[in-house]
Amino acid sequence: MMNIPPGIDPDLLRSFVLVAEGGSVTRAALRVGRTQSAVSMQMRRLEEMLGQALLLRGSRGLSPTPHGLWLLDRARRLLAMHDEIVNNFRAPEITGQIRLGSPDDYALLWLPEILAGFAEAHPAAEVEVVCLPSSELLRCYDKGELDITLISGGTEQPGLPSESLWRGPLRWVGSATRPVHLLRPLPLVLSNTGCTWRVAATRALEREGVPWRMAYSSASQTGTHAVVLAGLGVTVGLSIALPPGLRLLGKEEGMPELPDLEIALLRHPGAAAEALADHIRRGFIARPNTAARAA
Structure with missing residues:
Protein backbone atom coordinates (compact mmCIF):
# COMPACT_ATOMS: atom_id res chain seq x y z
CA MET A 1 0.00 0.00 0.00
CA PHE A 89 -19.48 28.97 -1.33
CA ARG A 90 -19.79 31.15 1.77
CA ALA A 91 -19.89 34.65 0.34
CA PRO A 92 -23.28 36.39 0.18
CA GLU A 93 -24.51 37.86 -3.11
CA ILE A 94 -23.07 41.34 -3.45
CA THR A 95 -24.92 43.98 -5.46
CA GLY A 96 -24.70 47.73 -5.89
CA GLN A 97 -21.72 50.07 -6.00
CA ILE A 98 -18.55 49.74 -3.94
CA ARG A 99 -16.21 52.74 -3.79
CA LEU A 100 -12.55 51.66 -3.72
CA GLY A 101 -9.67 54.06 -3.22
CA SER A 102 -6.04 53.42 -4.18
CA PRO A 103 -2.91 55.44 -4.85
CA ASP A 104 -2.15 55.04 -8.54
CA ASP A 105 1.31 53.73 -7.53
CA TYR A 106 -0.37 50.47 -6.50
CA ALA A 107 -3.35 50.35 -8.86
CA LEU A 108 -1.60 48.85 -11.90
CA LEU A 109 0.51 46.45 -9.83
CA TRP A 110 -2.22 44.76 -7.84
CA LEU A 111 -5.74 45.86 -8.78
CA PRO A 112 -6.24 44.26 -12.25
CA GLU A 113 -6.11 40.67 -10.97
CA ILE A 114 -7.98 41.57 -7.77
CA LEU A 115 -10.83 43.29 -9.62
CA ALA A 116 -11.06 40.50 -12.20
CA GLY A 117 -11.43 37.90 -9.46
CA PHE A 118 -13.98 40.00 -7.60
CA ALA A 119 -16.04 40.56 -10.76
CA GLU A 120 -16.07 36.83 -11.44
CA ALA A 121 -17.27 36.05 -7.90
CA HIS A 122 -19.74 38.98 -7.69
CA PRO A 123 -20.92 39.86 -11.20
CA ALA A 124 -23.79 42.02 -9.91
CA ALA A 125 -21.48 44.39 -8.03
CA GLU A 126 -20.11 47.61 -9.49
CA VAL A 127 -16.72 48.87 -8.29
CA GLU A 128 -15.83 52.55 -8.61
CA VAL A 129 -12.05 53.02 -8.38
CA VAL A 130 -10.74 56.38 -7.14
CA CYS A 131 -6.99 57.01 -7.54
CA LEU A 132 -5.59 59.79 -5.33
CA PRO A 133 -2.60 60.33 -3.02
CA SER A 134 -2.91 58.51 0.32
CA SER A 135 -3.55 61.69 2.33
CA GLU A 136 -6.49 62.63 0.08
CA LEU A 137 -7.85 59.08 0.09
CA LEU A 138 -7.77 59.17 3.88
CA ARG A 139 -9.84 62.37 3.92
CA CYS A 140 -12.38 60.87 1.49
CA TYR A 141 -12.59 57.70 3.59
CA ASP A 142 -13.05 59.70 6.80
CA LYS A 143 -15.94 61.62 5.19
CA GLY A 144 -17.62 58.37 4.08
CA GLU A 145 -16.93 58.92 0.38
CA LEU A 146 -15.05 55.62 0.10
CA ASP A 147 -16.10 52.18 1.35
CA ILE A 148 -12.59 50.76 1.30
CA THR A 149 -9.16 52.12 0.46
CA LEU A 150 -5.49 51.25 0.16
CA ILE A 151 -3.03 53.75 1.61
CA SER A 152 0.68 54.00 2.27
CA GLY A 153 1.44 52.90 5.82
CA GLY A 154 2.09 55.80 8.15
CA THR A 155 -0.62 57.95 6.56
CA GLU A 156 -3.43 56.59 8.73
CA GLN A 157 -4.74 58.56 11.69
CA PRO A 158 -5.42 57.45 15.30
CA GLY A 159 -8.91 56.03 15.63
CA LEU A 160 -8.91 54.59 12.09
CA PRO A 161 -7.69 51.00 12.48
CA SER A 162 -5.80 49.75 9.44
CA GLU A 163 -4.71 46.32 8.26
CA SER A 164 -1.20 45.76 6.92
CA LEU A 165 -1.21 44.06 3.50
CA TRP A 166 2.36 44.30 2.20
CA ARG A 167 5.78 45.46 3.25
CA GLY A 168 8.82 46.01 1.04
CA PRO A 169 11.66 48.43 0.37
CA LEU A 170 11.22 51.91 -1.04
CA ARG A 171 13.88 52.60 -3.69
CA TRP A 172 15.41 55.54 -5.51
CA VAL A 173 14.54 55.62 -9.21
CA GLY A 174 16.48 57.52 -11.85
CA SER A 175 17.12 57.72 -15.58
CA ALA A 176 18.86 54.74 -17.13
CA THR A 177 20.82 56.99 -19.49
CA ARG A 178 21.45 60.27 -17.65
CA PRO A 179 23.41 60.55 -14.36
CA VAL A 180 21.03 63.08 -12.81
CA HIS A 181 21.64 61.54 -9.37
CA LEU A 182 25.12 63.14 -9.37
CA LEU A 183 23.77 66.70 -9.47
CA ARG A 184 23.88 68.84 -6.32
CA PRO A 185 21.53 69.99 -5.12
CA LEU A 186 19.80 66.75 -6.10
CA PRO A 187 16.68 67.51 -8.22
CA LEU A 188 13.71 65.59 -6.80
CA VAL A 189 10.48 64.61 -8.53
CA LEU A 190 7.94 63.68 -5.86
CA SER A 191 4.31 64.00 -4.84
CA ASN A 192 2.66 66.58 -2.57
CA THR A 193 4.02 67.66 0.81
CA GLY A 194 1.85 65.18 2.76
CA CYS A 195 3.09 62.14 0.82
CA THR A 196 4.72 59.40 2.92
CA TRP A 197 7.21 58.66 0.13
CA ARG A 198 8.23 62.32 -0.08
CA VAL A 199 8.79 62.53 3.67
CA ALA A 200 10.91 59.35 3.62
CA ALA A 201 13.03 60.61 0.69
CA THR A 202 13.75 64.08 2.07
CA ARG A 203 14.50 62.76 5.56
CA ALA A 204 16.96 60.23 4.16
CA LEU A 205 18.78 62.95 2.20
CA GLU A 206 18.90 65.31 5.16
CA ARG A 207 20.18 62.53 7.42
CA GLU A 208 23.10 61.97 5.04
CA GLY A 209 23.70 65.68 4.44
CA VAL A 210 22.81 65.53 0.74
CA PRO A 211 21.53 68.91 -0.54
CA TRP A 212 18.32 68.69 -2.58
CA ARG A 213 15.70 70.80 -4.30
CA MET A 214 12.16 70.01 -5.39
CA ALA A 215 12.39 70.18 -9.18
CA TYR A 216 8.93 68.87 -10.10
CA SER A 217 5.91 67.51 -8.27
CA SER A 218 3.09 65.27 -9.44
CA ALA A 219 0.20 63.57 -7.67
CA SER A 220 0.65 60.45 -9.82
CA GLN A 221 3.52 58.06 -10.32
CA THR A 222 2.99 58.27 -14.07
CA GLY A 223 3.73 61.97 -13.84
CA THR A 224 6.90 61.53 -11.77
CA HIS A 225 8.15 58.77 -14.08
CA ALA A 226 7.64 60.99 -17.13
CA VAL A 227 9.84 63.71 -15.62
CA VAL A 228 12.53 61.23 -14.56
CA LEU A 229 12.51 59.66 -18.04
CA ALA A 230 13.23 63.14 -19.39
CA GLY A 231 16.35 63.24 -17.22
CA LEU A 232 15.12 66.11 -15.06
CA GLY A 233 15.33 64.54 -11.62
CA VAL A 234 15.11 61.40 -9.48
CA THR A 235 12.12 59.97 -7.66
CA VAL A 236 11.27 57.07 -5.35
CA GLY A 237 9.11 54.01 -5.87
CA LEU A 238 8.81 50.25 -5.64
CA SER A 239 11.33 47.97 -7.31
CA ILE A 240 8.56 46.20 -9.22
CA ALA A 241 7.77 46.70 -12.91
CA LEU A 242 9.76 49.85 -13.66
CA PRO A 243 9.10 51.29 -17.13
CA PRO A 244 11.91 50.95 -19.71
CA GLY A 245 14.36 53.83 -19.42
CA LEU A 246 14.34 53.89 -15.62
CA ARG A 247 16.66 52.13 -13.19
CA LEU A 248 17.05 51.64 -9.46
CA LEU A 249 19.68 53.69 -7.64
CA GLY A 250 21.39 52.56 -4.45
CA LYS A 251 24.48 52.89 -2.29
CA GLU A 252 26.74 52.31 -5.30
CA GLU A 253 25.41 55.53 -6.82
CA GLY A 254 25.78 57.43 -3.52
CA MET A 255 22.07 57.39 -2.64
CA PRO A 256 21.07 57.03 1.03
CA GLU A 257 19.10 54.02 2.22
CA LEU A 258 15.32 54.40 2.31
CA PRO A 259 12.97 52.74 4.81
CA ASP A 260 10.60 49.88 4.08
CA LEU A 261 7.18 50.81 2.76
CA GLU A 262 3.94 49.36 4.10
CA ILE A 263 0.65 49.19 2.22
CA ALA A 264 -2.38 49.25 4.51
CA LEU A 265 -6.10 48.66 4.07
CA LEU A 266 -8.98 50.62 5.61
CA ARG A 267 -12.61 49.55 5.26
CA HIS A 268 -15.98 50.57 6.61
CA PRO A 269 -18.28 47.84 7.99
CA GLY A 270 -20.51 46.05 5.50
CA ALA A 271 -20.74 42.83 3.52
CA ALA A 272 -19.73 44.45 0.23
CA ALA A 273 -16.61 46.11 1.66
CA GLU A 274 -15.60 42.93 3.46
CA ALA A 275 -16.07 40.84 0.32
CA LEU A 276 -13.81 43.17 -1.68
CA ALA A 277 -11.34 43.36 1.23
CA ASP A 278 -11.08 39.59 1.18
CA HIS A 279 -10.22 39.60 -2.53
CA ILE A 280 -7.64 42.32 -1.91
CA ARG A 281 -6.01 40.29 0.88
CA ARG A 282 -5.82 37.23 -1.35
CA GLY A 283 -4.46 39.32 -4.22
CA PHE A 284 -1.61 40.61 -2.08
CA ILE A 285 -0.86 37.09 -0.82
CA ALA A 286 -0.85 35.66 -4.34
CA ARG A 287 1.27 38.45 -5.85
CA PRO A 288 4.95 37.52 -5.43
CA ASN A 289 6.93 40.29 -3.77
CA THR A 290 10.24 38.51 -3.16
CA ALA A 291 11.88 40.50 -5.96
CA ALA A 292 10.90 43.73 -4.28
CA ARG A 293 12.10 42.59 -0.87
CA ALA A 294 15.42 41.26 -2.13
CA ALA A 295 16.23 44.21 -4.38
Missing part, protein backbone atom coordinates in the same frame (compact mmCIF):
# COMPACT_ATOMS: atom_id res chain seq x y z
CA MET A 2 1.37 3.40 -1.00
CA ASN A 3 2.15 5.75 1.89
CA ILE A 4 0.41 9.09 1.38
CA PRO A 5 2.18 11.97 3.16
CA PRO A 6 0.00 14.02 5.53
CA GLY A 7 -1.41 17.24 4.15
CA ILE A 8 -0.32 20.65 5.41
CA ASP A 9 -2.89 22.65 7.36
CA PRO A 10 -3.57 25.90 5.45
CA ASP A 11 -3.40 27.75 8.79
CA LEU A 12 0.26 26.74 9.07
CA LEU A 13 0.98 28.06 5.60
CA ARG A 14 -0.94 31.29 6.27
CA SER A 15 1.09 31.98 9.40
CA PHE A 16 4.30 31.13 7.56
CA VAL A 17 3.52 33.57 4.73
CA LEU A 18 2.78 36.37 7.20
CA VAL A 19 5.97 35.71 9.19
CA ALA A 20 8.11 35.48 6.04
CA GLU A 21 6.67 38.68 4.54
CA GLY A 22 6.61 40.74 7.72
CA GLY A 23 9.83 39.39 9.23
CA SER A 24 8.15 39.09 12.63
CA VAL A 25 6.28 36.41 14.56
CA THR A 26 4.64 39.13 16.66
CA ARG A 27 3.11 40.93 13.65
CA ALA A 28 1.96 37.63 12.17
CA ALA A 29 0.34 36.64 15.46
CA LEU A 30 -1.66 39.88 15.51
CA ARG A 31 -2.87 39.24 11.94
CA VAL A 32 -4.06 35.68 12.59
CA GLY A 33 -5.41 36.31 16.08
CA ARG A 34 -3.06 33.95 17.91
CA THR A 35 -0.44 34.36 20.59
CA GLN A 36 3.21 34.81 19.65
CA SER A 37 4.10 31.44 21.19
CA ALA A 38 1.35 29.71 19.21
CA VAL A 39 2.69 31.08 15.90
CA SER A 40 6.26 30.15 16.88
CA MET A 41 5.03 26.63 17.57
CA GLN A 42 3.32 26.58 14.15
CA MET A 43 6.63 27.48 12.49
CA ARG A 44 8.48 24.71 14.34
CA ARG A 45 5.76 22.22 13.43
CA LEU A 46 5.92 23.20 9.75
CA GLU A 47 9.72 22.88 9.67
CA GLU A 48 9.49 19.46 11.35
CA MET A 49 6.87 18.29 8.85
CA LEU A 50 8.98 19.37 5.86
CA GLY A 51 12.35 18.48 7.35
CA GLN A 52 13.96 21.80 6.39
CA ALA A 53 14.73 25.14 8.05
CA LEU A 54 12.38 27.73 6.57
CA LEU A 55 13.25 30.92 8.47
CA LEU A 56 16.46 32.58 9.62
CA ARG A 57 16.81 35.39 12.14
CA GLY A 58 18.94 38.35 11.04
CA SER A 59 19.48 41.99 11.91
CA ARG A 60 16.16 42.98 10.26
CA GLY A 61 14.11 40.16 11.74
CA LEU A 62 13.14 36.81 10.27
CA SER A 63 13.74 36.08 6.60
CA PRO A 64 13.09 32.96 4.48
CA THR A 65 15.84 30.44 3.79
CA PRO A 66 16.20 29.19 0.19
CA HIS A 67 13.75 26.39 1.05
CA GLY A 68 11.52 29.01 2.67
CA LEU A 69 11.50 31.16 -0.48
CA TRP A 70 10.52 28.13 -2.55
CA LEU A 71 7.66 27.39 -0.16
CA LEU A 72 6.60 31.04 0.09
CA ASP A 73 5.89 31.33 -3.62
CA ARG A 74 3.79 28.16 -3.67
CA ALA A 75 2.06 28.84 -0.35
CA ARG A 76 0.79 32.18 -1.66
CA ARG A 77 -0.77 30.52 -4.68
CA LEU A 78 -2.21 27.63 -2.69
CA LEU A 79 -3.78 29.95 -0.10
CA ALA A 80 -5.28 32.16 -2.80
CA MET A 81 -6.97 29.13 -4.37
CA HIS A 82 -8.00 27.74 -0.98
CA ASP A 83 -9.63 31.02 0.04
CA GLU A 84 -11.29 31.41 -3.34
CA ILE A 85 -12.94 27.99 -3.01
CA VAL A 86 -14.11 28.63 0.56
CA ASN A 87 -15.40 32.13 -0.08
CA ASN A 88 -17.14 31.19 -3.31
Whole structure:
Protein backbone atom coordinates (compact mmCIF):
# COMPACT_ATOMS: atom_id res chain seq x y z
CA MET A 1 0.00 0.00 0.00
CA MET A 2 1.37 3.40 -1.00
CA ASN A 3 2.15 5.75 1.89
CA ILE A 4 0.41 9.09 1.38
CA PRO A 5 2.18 11.97 3.16
CA PRO A 6 0.00 14.02 5.53
CA GLY A 7 -1.41 17.24 4.15
CA ILE A 8 -0.32 20.65 5.41
CA ASP A 9 -2.89 22.65 7.36
CA PRO A 10 -3.57 25.90 5.45
CA ASP A 11 -3.40 27.75 8.79
CA LEU A 12 0.26 26.74 9.07
CA LEU A 13 0.98 28.06 5.60
CA ARG A 14 -0.94 31.29 6.27
CA SER A 15 1.09 31.98 9.40
CA PHE A 16 4.30 31.13 7.56
CA VAL A 17 3.52 33.57 4.73
CA LEU A 18 2.78 36.37 7.20
CA VAL A 19 5.97 35.71 9.19
CA ALA A 20 8.11 35.48 6.04
CA GLU A 21 6.67 38.68 4.54
CA GLY A 22 6.61 40.74 7.72
CA GLY A 23 9.83 39.39 9.23
CA SER A 24 8.15 39.09 12.63
CA VAL A 25 6.28 36.41 14.56
CA THR A 26 4.64 39.13 16.66
CA ARG A 27 3.11 40.93 13.65
CA ALA A 28 1.96 37.63 12.17
CA ALA A 29 0.34 36.64 15.46
CA LEU A 30 -1.66 39.88 15.51
CA ARG A 31 -2.87 39.24 11.94
CA VAL A 32 -4.06 35.68 12.59
CA GLY A 33 -5.41 36.31 16.08
CA ARG A 34 -3.06 33.95 17.91
CA THR A 35 -0.44 34.36 20.59
CA GLN A 36 3.21 34.81 19.65
CA SER A 37 4.10 31.44 21.19
CA ALA A 38 1.35 29.71 19.21
CA VAL A 39 2.69 31.08 15.90
CA SER A 40 6.26 30.15 16.88
CA MET A 41 5.03 26.63 17.57
CA GLN A 42 3.32 26.58 14.15
CA MET A 43 6.63 27.48 12.49
CA ARG A 44 8.48 24.71 14.34
CA ARG A 45 5.76 22.22 13.43
CA LEU A 46 5.92 23.20 9.75
CA GLU A 47 9.72 22.88 9.67
CA GLU A 48 9.49 19.46 11.35
CA MET A 49 6.87 18.29 8.85
CA LEU A 50 8.98 19.37 5.86
CA GLY A 51 12.35 18.48 7.35
CA GLN A 52 13.96 21.80 6.39
CA ALA A 53 14.73 25.14 8.05
CA LEU A 54 12.38 27.73 6.57
CA LEU A 55 13.25 30.92 8.47
CA LEU A 56 16.46 32.58 9.62
CA ARG A 57 16.81 35.39 12.14
CA GLY A 58 18.94 38.35 11.04
CA SER A 59 19.48 41.99 11.91
CA ARG A 60 16.16 42.98 10.26
CA GLY A 61 14.11 40.16 11.74
CA LEU A 62 13.14 36.81 10.27
CA SER A 63 13.74 36.08 6.60
CA PRO A 64 13.09 32.96 4.48
CA THR A 65 15.84 30.44 3.79
CA PRO A 66 16.20 29.19 0.19
CA HIS A 67 13.75 26.39 1.05
CA GLY A 68 11.52 29.01 2.67
CA LEU A 69 11.50 31.16 -0.48
CA TRP A 70 10.52 28.13 -2.55
CA LEU A 71 7.66 27.39 -0.16
CA LEU A 72 6.60 31.04 0.09
CA ASP A 73 5.89 31.33 -3.62
CA ARG A 74 3.79 28.16 -3.67
CA ALA A 75 2.06 28.84 -0.35
CA ARG A 76 0.79 32.18 -1.66
CA ARG A 77 -0.77 30.52 -4.68
CA LEU A 78 -2.21 27.63 -2.69
CA LEU A 79 -3.78 29.95 -0.10
CA ALA A 80 -5.28 32.16 -2.80
CA MET A 81 -6.97 29.13 -4.37
CA HIS A 82 -8.00 27.74 -0.98
CA ASP A 83 -9.63 31.02 0.04
CA GLU A 84 -11.29 31.41 -3.34
CA ILE A 85 -12.94 27.99 -3.01
CA VAL A 86 -14.11 28.63 0.56
CA ASN A 87 -15.40 32.13 -0.08
CA ASN A 88 -17.14 31.19 -3.31
CA PHE A 89 -19.48 28.97 -1.33
CA ARG A 90 -19.79 31.15 1.77
CA ALA A 91 -19.89 34.65 0.34
CA PRO A 92 -23.28 36.39 0.18
CA GLU A 93 -24.51 37.86 -3.11
CA ILE A 94 -23.07 41.34 -3.45
CA THR A 95 -24.92 43.98 -5.46
CA GLY A 96 -24.70 47.73 -5.89
CA GLN A 97 -21.72 50.07 -6.00
CA ILE A 98 -18.55 49.74 -3.94
CA ARG A 99 -16.21 52.74 -3.79
CA LEU A 100 -12.55 51.66 -3.72
CA GLY A 101 -9.67 54.06 -3.22
CA SER A 102 -6.04 53.42 -4.18
CA PRO A 103 -2.91 55.44 -4.85
CA ASP A 104 -2.15 55.04 -8.54
CA ASP A 105 1.31 53.73 -7.53
CA TYR A 106 -0.37 50.47 -6.50
CA ALA A 107 -3.35 50.35 -8.86
CA LEU A 108 -1.60 48.85 -11.90
CA LEU A 109 0.51 46.45 -9.83
CA TRP A 110 -2.22 44.76 -7.84
CA LEU A 111 -5.74 45.86 -8.78
CA PRO A 112 -6.24 44.26 -12.25
CA GLU A 113 -6.11 40.67 -10.97
CA ILE A 114 -7.98 41.57 -7.77
CA LEU A 115 -10.83 43.29 -9.62
CA ALA A 116 -11.06 40.50 -12.20
CA GLY A 117 -11.43 37.90 -9.46
CA PHE A 118 -13.98 40.00 -7.60
CA ALA A 119 -16.04 40.56 -10.76
CA GLU A 120 -16.07 36.83 -11.44
CA ALA A 121 -17.27 36.05 -7.90
CA HIS A 122 -19.74 38.98 -7.69
CA PRO A 123 -20.92 39.86 -11.20
CA ALA A 124 -23.79 42.02 -9.91
CA ALA A 125 -21.48 44.39 -8.03
CA GLU A 126 -20.11 47.61 -9.49
CA VAL A 127 -16.72 48.87 -8.29
CA GLU A 128 -15.83 52.55 -8.61
CA VAL A 129 -12.05 53.02 -8.38
CA VAL A 130 -10.74 56.38 -7.14
CA CYS A 131 -6.99 57.01 -7.54
CA LEU A 132 -5.59 59.79 -5.33
CA PRO A 133 -2.60 60.33 -3.02
CA SER A 134 -2.91 58.51 0.32
CA SER A 135 -3.55 61.69 2.33
CA GLU A 136 -6.49 62.63 0.08
CA LEU A 137 -7.85 59.08 0.09
CA LEU A 138 -7.77 59.17 3.88
CA ARG A 139 -9.84 62.37 3.92
CA CYS A 140 -12.38 60.87 1.49
CA TYR A 141 -12.59 57.70 3.59
CA ASP A 142 -13.05 59.70 6.80
CA LYS A 143 -15.94 61.62 5.19
CA GLY A 144 -17.62 58.37 4.08
CA GLU A 145 -16.93 58.92 0.38
CA LEU A 146 -15.05 55.62 0.10
CA ASP A 147 -16.10 52.18 1.35
CA ILE A 148 -12.59 50.76 1.30
CA THR A 149 -9.16 52.12 0.46
CA LEU A 150 -5.49 51.25 0.16
CA ILE A 151 -3.03 53.75 1.61
CA SER A 152 0.68 54.00 2.27
CA GLY A 153 1.44 52.90 5.82
CA GLY A 154 2.09 55.80 8.15
CA THR A 155 -0.62 57.95 6.56
CA GLU A 156 -3.43 56.59 8.73
CA GLN A 157 -4.74 58.56 11.69
CA PRO A 158 -5.42 57.45 15.30
CA GLY A 159 -8.91 56.03 15.63
CA LEU A 160 -8.91 54.59 12.09
CA PRO A 161 -7.69 51.00 12.48
CA SER A 162 -5.80 49.75 9.44
CA GLU A 163 -4.71 46.32 8.26
CA SER A 164 -1.20 45.76 6.92
CA LEU A 165 -1.21 44.06 3.50
CA TRP A 166 2.36 44.30 2.20
CA ARG A 167 5.78 45.46 3.25
CA GLY A 168 8.82 46.01 1.04
CA PRO A 169 11.66 48.43 0.37
CA LEU A 170 11.22 51.91 -1.04
CA ARG A 171 13.88 52.60 -3.69
CA TRP A 172 15.41 55.54 -5.51
CA VAL A 173 14.54 55.62 -9.21
CA GLY A 174 16.48 57.52 -11.85
CA SER A 175 17.12 57.72 -15.58
CA ALA A 176 18.86 54.74 -17.13
CA THR A 177 20.82 56.99 -19.49
CA ARG A 178 21.45 60.27 -17.65
CA PRO A 179 23.41 60.55 -14.36
CA VAL A 180 21.03 63.08 -12.81
CA HIS A 181 21.64 61.54 -9.37
CA LEU A 182 25.12 63.14 -9.37
CA LEU A 183 23.77 66.70 -9.47
CA ARG A 184 23.88 68.84 -6.32
CA PRO A 185 21.53 69.99 -5.12
CA LEU A 186 19.80 66.75 -6.10
CA PRO A 187 16.68 67.51 -8.22
CA LEU A 188 13.71 65.59 -6.80
CA VAL A 189 10.48 64.61 -8.53
CA LEU A 190 7.94 63.68 -5.86
CA SER A 191 4.31 64.00 -4.84
CA ASN A 192 2.66 66.58 -2.57
CA THR A 193 4.02 67.66 0.81
CA GLY A 194 1.85 65.18 2.76
CA CYS A 195 3.09 62.14 0.82
CA THR A 196 4.72 59.40 2.92
CA TRP A 197 7.21 58.66 0.13
CA ARG A 198 8.23 62.32 -0.08
CA VAL A 199 8.79 62.53 3.67
CA ALA A 200 10.91 59.35 3.62
CA ALA A 201 13.03 60.61 0.69
CA THR A 202 13.75 64.08 2.07
CA ARG A 203 14.50 62.76 5.56
CA ALA A 204 16.96 60.23 4.16
CA LEU A 205 18.78 62.95 2.20
CA GLU A 206 18.90 65.31 5.16
CA ARG A 207 20.18 62.53 7.42
CA GLU A 208 23.10 61.97 5.04
CA GLY A 209 23.70 65.68 4.44
CA VAL A 210 22.81 65.53 0.74
CA PRO A 211 21.53 68.91 -0.54
CA TRP A 212 18.32 68.69 -2.58
CA ARG A 213 15.70 70.80 -4.30
CA MET A 214 12.16 70.01 -5.39
CA ALA A 215 12.39 70.18 -9.18
CA TYR A 216 8.93 68.87 -10.10
CA SER A 217 5.91 67.51 -8.27
CA SER A 218 3.09 65.27 -9.44
CA ALA A 219 0.20 63.57 -7.67
CA SER A 220 0.65 60.45 -9.82
CA GLN A 221 3.52 58.06 -10.32
CA THR A 222 2.99 58.27 -14.07
CA GLY A 223 3.73 61.97 -13.84
CA THR A 224 6.90 61.53 -11.77
CA HIS A 225 8.15 58.77 -14.08
CA ALA A 226 7.64 60.99 -17.13
CA VAL A 227 9.84 63.71 -15.62
CA VAL A 228 12.53 61.23 -14.56
CA LEU A 229 12.51 59.66 -18.04
CA ALA A 230 13.23 63.14 -19.39
CA GLY A 231 16.35 63.24 -17.22
CA LEU A 232 15.12 66.11 -15.06
CA GLY A 233 15.33 64.54 -11.62
CA VAL A 234 15.11 61.40 -9.48
CA THR A 235 12.12 59.97 -7.66
CA VAL A 236 11.27 57.07 -5.35
CA GLY A 237 9.11 54.01 -5.87
CA LEU A 238 8.81 50.25 -5.64
CA SER A 239 11.33 47.97 -7.31
CA ILE A 240 8.56 46.20 -9.22
CA ALA A 241 7.77 46.70 -12.91
CA LEU A 242 9.76 49.85 -13.66
CA PRO A 243 9.10 51.29 -17.13
CA PRO A 244 11.91 50.95 -19.71
CA GLY A 245 14.36 53.83 -19.42
CA LEU A 246 14.34 53.89 -15.62
CA ARG A 247 16.66 52.13 -13.19
CA LEU A 248 17.05 51.64 -9.46
CA LEU A 249 19.68 53.69 -7.64
CA GLY A 250 21.39 52.56 -4.45
CA LYS A 251 24.48 52.89 -2.29
CA GLU A 252 26.74 52.31 -5.30
CA GLU A 253 25.41 55.53 -6.82
CA GLY A 254 25.78 57.43 -3.52
CA MET A 255 22.07 57.39 -2.64
CA PRO A 256 21.07 57.03 1.03
CA GLU A 257 19.10 54.02 2.22
CA LEU A 258 15.32 54.40 2.31
CA PRO A 259 12.97 52.74 4.81
CA ASP A 260 10.60 49.88 4.08
CA LEU A 261 7.18 50.81 2.76
CA GLU A 262 3.94 49.36 4.10
CA ILE A 263 0.65 49.19 2.22
CA ALA A 264 -2.38 49.25 4.51
CA LEU A 265 -6.10 48.66 4.07
CA LEU A 266 -8.98 50.62 5.61
CA ARG A 267 -12.61 49.55 5.26
CA HIS A 268 -15.98 50.57 6.61
CA PRO A 269 -18.28 47.84 7.99
CA GLY A 270 -20.51 46.05 5.50
CA ALA A 271 -20.74 42.83 3.52
CA ALA A 272 -19.73 44.45 0.23
CA ALA A 273 -16.61 46.11 1.66
CA GLU A 274 -15.60 42.93 3.46
CA ALA A 275 -16.07 40.84 0.32
CA LEU A 276 -13.81 43.17 -1.68
CA ALA A 277 -11.34 43.36 1.23
CA ASP A 278 -11.08 39.59 1.18
CA HIS A 279 -10.22 39.60 -2.53
CA ILE A 280 -7.64 42.32 -1.91
CA ARG A 281 -6.01 40.29 0.88
CA ARG A 282 -5.82 37.23 -1.35
CA GLY A 283 -4.46 39.32 -4.22
CA PHE A 284 -1.61 40.61 -2.08
CA ILE A 285 -0.86 37.09 -0.82
CA ALA A 286 -0.85 35.66 -4.34
CA ARG A 287 1.27 38.45 -5.85
CA PRO A 288 4.95 37.52 -5.43
CA ASN A 289 6.93 40.29 -3.77
CA THR A 290 10.24 38.51 -3.16
CA ALA A 291 11.88 40.50 -5.96
CA ALA A 292 10.90 43.73 -4.28
CA ARG A 293 12.10 42.59 -0.87
CA ALA A 294 15.42 41.26 -2.13
CA ALA A 295 16.23 44.21 -4.38
